[in-house]
Amino acid sequence: MWFKGLFCAALLVSCAFSTDAVAQENSDTVYAYYEEAVISFNKEEYETSYIHLKNALDIDPDHLPSKILIGRLLLINNLPEAAITEFEEALLAGADPNIVLVPLLRAYIFVQEFKKATTVSLQNLSRDNKFEIYLLQASAYNNTNNTELAFAHYQKAKLLKPESTRLLNSMASLYMSNDVWGNAATLIQESLALDADNPKTQHLQGTFLLLQDNVDGAIKTFEFAYSKSPNSPIIQRSLASAYLRGGMQKKAVTLIERMLKDTPDPFTKLLYAQLTNEENNEQANKLYQEVTQTLSLLPEDIRVNRTDITLINALAAYFQKNYEQAAGDLQRYVQKAPNNMNALKLLVDAFIQLEQFPNAVRVLEENNAMVMKELPLTVTLCNLYFKLDRGFKCESIIRELRVFIEDQSTLNLLEVRSLNNRGESRKALKLFEEFFNNVDYPYLRQLHIELLLQNGFTSRARQVMDSEIKRAEGVIGDLPREIYLLNATVLLQERKLEDAFNQVQNVLKREPNLSSARFLQAQIMYYQNRFDASITMLESINPTYSPLEVAKFVAQNKISLNKLDEAYDLINPLFEKNPKNTSILEMMMEIFSLKEDYQNALWINQKLMKTSFMNPQYLLTQAKLHLKANQLENAVNSFDKIANVVKDNPIGLVQLAQLQSEAQLFDDAYENIKRARTMLRGDMNLDMQARILQADILLKNRQYNQAITLARSVVLNAFSRDDKTVLRLQAMFIIGEVYRAQEQYQQAADMFVELFNNGMPNQAGAYLYELTTKRLNEDVFSIHAENLLKSQPEQQFVRRLVADFYLQTNQRELALGHYNRLLEDERVAKREQIYNNLANILVDTDLDEADKYVQMAFEINQQDAQILDTMGWIYFQRNDYLNALRQFRKAYVLDSTEPGIKYHLAYVLYKLGRIDEAKKQLERLFEDHDDFQQQAKAKALL
Numbered sequence: 001m002w003f004k005g006l007f008c009a010a011l012l013v014s015c016a017f018s019t020d021a022v023a024q025e026n027s028d029t030v031y032a033y034y035e036e037a038v039i040s041f042n043k044e045e046y047e048t049s050y051i052h053l054k055n056a057l058d059i060d061p062d063h064l065p066s067k068i069l070i071g072r073l074l075l076i077n078n079l080p081e082a083a084i085t086e087f088e089e090a091l092l093a094g095a096d097p098n099i100v101l102v103p104l105l106r107a108y109i110f111v112q113e114f115k116k117a118t119t120v121s122l123q124n125l126s127r128d129n130k131f132e133i134y135l136l137q138a139s140a141y142n143n144t145n146n147t148e149l150a151f152a153h154y155q156k157a158k159l160l161k162p163e164s165t166r167l168l169n170s171m172a173s174l175y176m177s178n179d180v181w182g183n184a185a186t187l188i189q190e191s192l193a194l195d196a197d198n199p200k201t202q203h204l205q206g207t208f209l210l211l212q213d214n215v216d217g218a219i220k221t222f223e224f225a226y227s228k229s230p231n232s233p234i235i236q237r238s239l240a241s242a243y244l245r246g247g248m249q250k251k252a253v254t255l256i257e258r259m260l261k262d263t264p265d266p267f268t269k270l271l272y273a274q275l276t277n278e279e280n281n282e283q284a285n286k287l288y289q290e291v292t293q294t295l296s297l298l299p300e301d302i303r304v305n306r307t308d309i310t311l312i313n314a315l316a317a318y319f320q321k322n323y324e325q326a327a328g329d330l331q332r333y334v335q336k337a338p339n340n341m342n343a344l345k346l347l348v349d350a351f352i353q354l355e356q357f358p359n360a361v362r363v364l365e366e367n368n369a370m371v372m373k374e375l376p377l378t379v380t381l382c383n384l385y386f387k388l389d390r391g392f393k394c395e396s397i398i399r400e401l402r403v404f405i406e407d408q409s410t411l412n413l414l415e416v417r418s419l420n421n422r423g424e425s426r427k428a429l430k431l432f433e434e435f436f437n438n439v440d441y442p443y444l445r446q447l448h449i450e451l452l453l454q455n456g457f458t459s460r461a462r463q464v465m466d467s468e469i470k471r472a473e474g475v476i477g478d479l480p481r482e483i484y485l486l487n488a489t490v491l492l493q494e495r496k497l498e499d500a501f502n503q504v505q506n507v508l509k510r511e512p513n514l515s516s517a518r519f520l521q522a523q524i525m526y527y528q529n530r531f532d533a534s535i536t537m538l539e540s541i542n543p544t545y546s547p548l549e550v551a552k553f554v555a556q557n558k559i560s561l562n563k564l565d566e567a568y569d570l571i572n573p574l575f576e577k578n579p580k581n582t583s584i585l586e587m588m589m590e591i592f593s594l595k596e597d598y599q600n601a602l603w604i605n606q607k608l609m610k611t612s613f614m615n616p617q618y619l620l621t622q623a624k625l626h627l628k629a630n631q632l633e634n635a636v637n638s639f640d641k642i643a644n645v646v647k648d649n650p651i652g653l654v655q656l657a658q659l660q661s662e663a664q665l666f667d668d669a670y671e672n673i674k675r676a677r678t679m680l681r682g683d684m685n686l687d688m689q690a691r692i693l694q695a696d697i698l699l700k701n702r703q704y705n706q707a708i709t710l711a712r713s714v715v716l717n718a719f720s721r722d723d724k725t726v727l728r729l730q731a732m733f734i735i736g737e738v739y740r741a742q743e744q745y746q747q748a749a750d751m752f753v754e755l756f757n758n759g760m761p762n763q764a765g766a767y768l769y770e771l772t773t774k775r776l777n778e779d780v781f782s783i784h785a786e787n788l789l790k791s792q793p794e795q796q797f798v799r800r801l802v803a804d805f806y807l808q809t810n811q812r813e814l815a816l817g818h819y820n821r822l823l824e825d826e827r828v829a830k831r832e833q834i835y836n837n838l839a840n841i842l843v844d845t846d847l848d849e850a851d852k853y854v855q856m857a858f859e860i861n862q863q864d865a866q867i868l869d870t871m872g873w874i875y876f877q878r879n880d881y882l883n884a885l886r887q888f889r890k891a892y893v894l895d896s897t898e899p900g901i902k903y904h905l906a907y908v909l910y911k912l913g914r915i916d917e918a919k920k921q922l923e924r925l926f927e928d929h930d931d932f933q934q935q936a937k938a939k940a941l942l
Contacts, residue, residue, distance in 0.1 A: 030056045034066050046073055064095050072103055080110040097121075098129050105136040112336070114140040118149075131160045135170060142174060150174060165191045169204050176208060184208060199229035203238060210238075215246045321542075323353040331363075338367070341374065348380060357384050358580075372401070375410055382414050391421035409435070413444075416451075425454045426649075442468075446486055453493045456651075456685050465490045481507045485520055492524055495726050495759070500524050515541045522553060529762065530794055531557045532827050548574065552587055559587075562829040564595050582611055589621070598629035616645045616652045623659050635663055643672075650679040654690050657697065666701040673697065688714050688727045695734045699741065708738045729760055736767065745771055749780055756784055762797045769801045781805055796822060796829070803837070812841045832860035836867050843874060850874055865895035869904060876908055884908045899925060899932035910941055 037052035050073050056066040071086035087104040091097065101120060108117040117140040122130055138153035154171045161167060168191040175184035188208060191201045206221035222239040229235055236255060243252035330347035337343060344367060351360035364371050364381045371377045378401065382394035395418055398411050405411065412435045419428035429451045436444050445468050452461035465487055472483045484507045491500035501524050507517040518541045525534035535557045538550050551570055558567035568591050574584050585608050592601035602625050608618045623638035639660060646652025653676035660669035673694045680687040691714050698707035711734040718728035736751035749771050755764035765785065772781040785802040789795060803818035819838050822828050835857035842850040851874050857867045872887030888905045895901060906921035922938055932938075 030060045030063050030066070033059075034063070034069070037066070037069060041069065041073070046076060049073060062093060064090055064093055067093075068095060068099055071100075071107075075103055075107055075110070080107040083107045084111070084113075097124060098126050101125065102129060102132045102136070105133060105140075109136060109140055109143070112143070114144050127160055131157050131164070131167075134160070135167065138170070138174075142177070147174070147178060163194055165194050165198055165201055168194075169201055172204055172208075176211065181208075181212070197228060199225040199232060199235060202228065203232075203235050206238060206242070210242055210245065215242060218242045219246055219248075321353075323350045326350045327354060327356070327359075334363075339370075341370065344370065345377065345380075348377070352380075352384070357387050360384050361390075372397075375401075375405070379410065379414065382417065386417055386421040391418050394418050394421075412436070416447075420451065420454070425451065426651075429455050429457075442482075446482075449486060449490060453490065456689070458490070458493050458685060461490050462494065481511065481514065481517070485517060488520055488524070492520075492527065495527070497524055497528050501528075513542065519550065519553070522557075526553070526557060526560065529560075529797065531560045532825060533794070535827075548578070548581075548584075552583060555587060555591075559591065559594065561827060562594075563827070564591055567591055568595075579607075580611065582608060585611075589625075593625060593628065596628070598625050601625050602629070614641075614645055616642060616649065616655075619645060620652075620655050620659065624662075627659065627662055632663060635659070636665075639663075639665075639668070648679075650676040650686065650690070653679075654686075654693055658693055661693070661697045661700055664700070666697055669697050670694070670701075684717070685727075688717060688731075692727065692730050692734065695731070699734055699737055702741070704738050704742055708735055711735045711738070725759070729755060729758065733760065733763065736764070740767065740771065753780060753784055757788070761788055761792075761795060765798050765801050769805055772805070796825070800834075803834075807837055807841065816841055832857040832864060832867060835860075836864070836870050839870050839874070843870070843877060847874060847877055863894060865891040865898060865901060868894065869898075869901050872904060872908070876904070876911070881908050881911050885912065897928075899929045900934060902928075903932070903934045903938050906938065906941065 033052045033056035037049045037056065040046070040049035040052060050070065053066045053070040053073065056063055057070065060066075067086045067090045071083045071090065074080070074083035074086065084104065084107045087100050087107065090100050091104075105117045105120065108114070118137050120133070122133055125133065134153045134157035138150045138157070141147075141150040141153060151171075151174065154167065154174070157164070157167050158171075168187045172184045172187035172191070175181070175187065185208065188201065188205050191198070192205065195201065202221055202225035206218045206225060209215075209221060210218035219239070219242045222235065222242050225232075225235045226239050236258075240252050240255045243249075243255065327347060327350040330343060330350060334340065334343055334347055344363070348360045348363055351357070351363065361381065361384050364377060364384070371381055378397060382391075382397060385391055385394045394414060398414050398418065402408065402411055412431070416428045416432045416435075419425075419431060432448060432451055436448070445464060449461045449464050449468070452458075452464065469483060469487065472480060484503050488500040488503035491497075491503060501521065504517050504521045504524065507514060508521065511517065518537055522534045522537040522541075525531075525537060535554055538554050538557070541550055551574060555567040555570040558564070558570065567587075571584060571587050571591065574581070575588050578584055585604050589601050589604040589608070592598070592604060602622065605618060605622050605625060609615065609622070612618065619638060619642045623635045623642060626632070626635035626638060639656065642652070642656050646656060653672045657669040657672040657676070660666075660672065673690055677687060677690050677694070680690060691710050695707045695710040695714070698704075698710065711731040714731035715728055715735070718725070718731070732751060732755055736748050736755065739745075739748035739751060749768060752764040752768040752771065756768055765781070768781045768784070772779070782802055782805055785798050785805070788798055789802070793799075799818050799822055803815050803822065806812070806815035806818065816838065819834050819841075822834055823831070828834065835853045839850040839853040839857065842853065850870075854867060854870045854874060857864070858871065861867060868887050868891035872884045872891060875881070875884035875887060885905075885908045888901060888908055891898075891901045892905055902921060902925045906918045906925065909915075909918035909921060918941065922942055925932075925938060929935075
């Protein structure tokens with residue numbers, strides 16, 4: 001058996017030799033990789049160096065040189081946590097602290113581990129490394145606001161290297177940060193005496209001059225530093241900032257664009273964002289100055305820490321109006337630096353810009369202690385509560401602050417806003433005029449105008465507005481945009497739409513891309529019934545400007561164009577994202593109501609009622625929806641609740657009376673109007689509105705003489721008063737309705753003609769159309785309509801009326817022209833009806849063309865009785881009576897009240913030889929309808 005043992009021994013020796021050989025080969029490979037990594041590192045080919053080091057550490061994870069070098073690479077690539085792991089493991093494995101400690105402390109400071117940075121052992125460190133460690137520890141103490149220990153460590157460093165310009169510059173920076181300007185100046189001069197051409201010292205001197213507001217001197221000094229070190233990012237940034245301070249935009253742009261190309265770091269991006277920022281946001285600018293000063297005074301050997309980079313990125317995003325990114329970065333920053341008031345304010349503003357009001361409230365509530373000490377933030381919080389219909393929370397804040405704030409004016413202003421938010425606009429106005437009537441401050445004067453408009457005091461708002469215009473003209477000569485836009489708002493309320501439009505145009509000529517002006521112009525176009533133009537204007541607005549408000553107003557235009565599905569598609573995603581936003585809920589409710597989906601409309605109304613308990617407007621809307629849904633009992637129950645809530649509110653009583661009138665509860669309505677008018681004595685504007693409604697109630701109750709007397713009193717009081725034009729027209733409309741009800745058709749037509757030509761083309765046009773087609777047999781309507789369309793070709797509703805008029809009066813060529821003109825607009829409402837009318841025009845002359853149009857109509861709406869009737873009539877004209885009968889049956893099922901469909905059904909039965917059925921159908925037709933277009937033809941069939 002000896003040979004077996006000998007064999008095994010030989011095998012073991014062989015294995016040992018083999019293992020040693022492999023180990024040696026691996027060691028050689030590791031060092032080969034490491035040497036390649038060092039070569040690449042020295043060439044600043046960091047990615048290649050990293051690959052070589054990873055290969056080395058894959059073979060030998062404990063290879064100390066590779067661990068230390070990869071730690072340095074990780075630090076260079078802004079991965080300090082990973083670098084710390086490598087350095088700490090290297091120290092534990094016995095690496096020399098002289099190699100590891102300096103980069104390790106830099107990493108600690110980068111991640112704000114200041115305690116670790118200040119507690120490392122300096123044992124066995126060389127003189128040079130002790131010097132470096134003292135500098136880094138001084139920076140760490142400075143970051144924790146321990147200035148005393150920071151200076152102490154700089155003094156320790158100075159004992160080691162008293163003539164180090166880097167040390168002198170770092171100490172000078174610390175003195176400047178603490179506003180000790182004399183000591184800073186002395187140290188800078190010492191440093192310049194050692195090396196006058198040192199670009200870093202020159203940079204510090206430039207920063208000193210800039211902070212002393214010596215902008216010209218700073219620029220010259222920075223330019224000198226830049227000439228010595230043109231590739232230094234910090235010198236480039238400071239020079240660019242100085243150019244901006246000095247108004248040298250062109251030089252700043254040239255330099256920043258070069259920096260963006262060469263070193264697109266976060267601070268360079270911030271500089272560019274500030275340069276291109278159009279708006280002057282106080283908090284953003286304060287924070288910008290704070291960051292700029294901090295970074296310019298940062299010792300050259302200290303990297304910008306991650307928290308500061310987060311703030312830099314946040315500011316750059318904010319200036320570029322990327323509020324979503326700004327909010328995210330600011331949230332992270334505030335978590336690390338909760339005492340930075342400017343950062344907190346900017347975070348709140350970013351959320352407000354995003355219209356994420358609940359998030360803004362959350363931030364403020366989480367920092368309640370700071371907020372209550374900072375009155376502007378308190379005001380912001382209250383404004384957010386108002387917007388979210390949580391004004392009751394502001395009321396408690398006002399009560400709390402009144403105890404210890406001496407100057408009560410801001411709280412009085414909040415009280416005004418709180419009352420207005422609760423819908424008590426009259427009390428808000430009264431309180432405002434009690435406290436602020438003689439306060440000469442632009443914001444308050446503008447708020448006064450807004451309150452007057454909300455209360456219907458248009459003439460008083462005009463007086464305040466005119467005095468504001470004179471005041472502005474006296475101070476600066478030309479009106480600022482805020483005055484133009486506010487004046488346009490007043491003009492809009494006065495329904496002087498053309499004048500309002502021109503006021504906004506004055507602003508847009510100077511600032512064509514100003515979003516607030518474009519938005520107001522879109523509102524004016526909306527009231528001009530130029531819905532398509534309004535949408536186009538809204539779509540041109542910068543997408544970062546109040547996107548929620550813009551989207552809602554686009555939807556409002558869609559609603560006015562009767563494009564309810566498109567409006568719903570716009571609003572529903574907003575509703576899902578903001579389920580408690582009252583304005584979105586209100587619009588959803590309006591869409592459901594217009595779609596006659598009253599169940600869902602009432603469901604949304606219930607949600608609104610929860611946001612504002614017993615809000616009179618939501619109660620009124622609830623009653624209105626019950627009426628529309630024919631739920632009279634529920635409506636009456638709502639009326640009882642409303643009566644209790646609005647018993648002392650004349651405007652609410654007027655609105656309640658209007659609903660009671662619609663419910664034909666005329667006695668109740670009349671009593672509420674009388675009660676409201678007793679409260680409105682001395683308020684001519686609101687009293688006239690109440691009289692108009694009272695006249696309307698009398699009209700509906702067939703008390704024509706009283707109605708016309710009351711309406712005429714309004715016309716007389718409003719005569720020659722531009723601010724009462726709308727009321728005068730409304731009263732004239734009631735007079736026209738009275739004439740029509742009394743069958744005084746010529747007088748009614750005369751009244752509606754005047755209204756048609758003076759601002760009410762749609763409402764008056766519809767009545768004029770009905771009168772001239774059914775009562776007067778005159779061309780009064782078409783003459784006035786054609787004249788209006790010559791000057792206002794965009795009036796689609798009137799064009800549609802006149803086209804229908806020509807169709808009804810058998811003037812088919814004229815009808816054809818207007819229908820085709822309507823179709824030129826891709827957004828025209830009820831396009832399928834126009835196609836159907838064109839088919840009816842062509843059915844007697846070109847069946848194929850008529851069939852083409854009716855098929856186009858059918859593609860849009862397969863459930864329209866008129867379209868199905870036209871399809872049936874085309875089959876009829878082709879003698880295809882069975883298919884004609886099928887279509888007429890479908891049409892009749894959808895609309896059994898239309899006499900034309902009944903006539904066609906009888907006619908096709910007659911053609912099919914089903915005479916008895918045809919006669920029964922005709923008998924029912926004559927029983928149900930005394931007068932209809934095909935009456936003579938129907939009688940001939942009998």
